[in-house]
Amino acid sequence: MVSKSDLTDIRRLSLEELESVVKELGQPRFRARQIYSWLWTKGARSFEAMTDLPKGLRQTLAERFALRPIEVDKVQRSLDGTIKTRFRLYDGHLIESVLIPVPEDKRFTVCVSSQVGCSLTCKFCATGQMKRVRNLEPGEIFDQFWLVNQQALEHFGHPLTNVVYMGMGEPLLAYRNVWRSIELISDPKGLNFSPRRITVSTAGIAKMIRQLADDGARFNLALSLHAADDEKRNQIMPINEQNNLAVLMDALEYFWRKTHNRISYEYIAFAGFNDQLEDADRLARLCRRFPVRVNIIEYNPVEGVSFTKSPEDQIDAFARRLRKHGVMVTVRRSRG
Missing domain, CATH: 1.10.150.530 (DNA polymerase; domain 1)
Known part of the structure; x- marks a missing residue:
């Protein structure tokens, strides 16, 4: 048997x-x-x-x-309304998803995980301190969307409006399963969620970015950039040594020209490391080849990591400098 x-x-x-x-x-x-x-x-x-x-x-x-659905293990709700959920998988491993509500804009975003652990060892990231165990199954990613959508309906009376693949793991190293999960979430015969409201974030794997374009991706792409020159990016993101900024910019331009899908840069501001005005000038130069929005993110400190969050006034000055260069900028304050 x-x-x-x-x-x-x-x-x-x-x-x-x-x-x-x-x-x-x-x-x-x-x-x-x-x-x-x-x-x-x-x-x-x-x-x-x-x-x-x-x-x-x-x-x-x-x-x-x-039939192996994920199970809710722990729910933590913050004063700002953010809901962080830890899920237990069928094999006992744990992952997290986050519901980020902005009720005044009727915007309710789920941040989903794509892997158990991560192999990229980014120096500022909690998941980067864990070893990669396995990719999530498409159904396990779908379950995060499904269950957090129930939370959004229960607590805010509104369904999810956006999905971001920015949780645990590197989505492009779980390529097939991430692609399949997006097909399931956006299936017209199923939930029919618009792929234009889905964003996949990557630390920067150039050949897989090109693969997304060749496969006809209909969703948006975010690059976890966090530094605008190779010297600094190498220090915090080892993957940059094989996928440097010149290679990544070529791949992103290829993606944009083939898909015309939205591209954004995620840029965590670290005090004294990448938050100076000259850093903003370098970043602005990376925004000239194709339309791109920069999301400046306040750092959530991680235990055992030496980086600290940039002061709010420094972040605001950084954003003003980018806007002076004509760059579209959003500042995301720390949530949850």
Whole structure:
């Protein structure tokens, strides 16, 4: 007898593969559509919940397949309304998602994780201190969206409006699973969430940025930049040694020319390291080749990391300098 841990997760199957399964089981083809709808529109967390399927079919599916939804482990709500949720995966590993509400703008964003841990060892990042364990399954990424959307509805009476792949992990090193999760979230036959409201963030893997363009990505792209010259970026982001700024700018221009999707730079301001006016001047020069918005981010200090947050007045001066150069700038204050 096959153990539960060895069963294939049914959420790995495409609609066409589900159609083959129900045909093999002697069921009409429309049962596959029902199963697909339960998984990706109704967020079913067990086969027993699929109440419009015959009981015998539900039992057979439970014997042949696994259904491994993520489980809420801990919820932490901040005074500013931000909700951080720690999820437990079927194998016991933990990941986090964050709901970032801006009710006055009717903007409700979920920040999702794409990996357990991360292999890039960025010097300022808490996840970078962890070893990469595995990529998240498409269904595990989808679950973050689904469950945090329920939180948004419960606490704010409004569904999610935006998704950012900026949680644990490097999305472009989980390329296929991230791509599939976006297909599921934006499927017109399912949740029909607009890909234009989805942003994938990367530390900067040039060949994968080009791959996104070649594959016809319809979502937005954010580069975790954090320094506007190679010397400083090498110090905080080892990946820059193989993907330097010249290589990244070429890849980003290629992405923009092929997709015309929105590109942004994420720029955490570290006191005395990358927050001076000459840093702003260098950053402005990286904004000339294609349309780009700069998001300046207040640093959330990480235990064991020497970097500290830049003072607010320094961040404001930095932003003013960029605007003087004609750069589109948003300042994101620390949340959660």
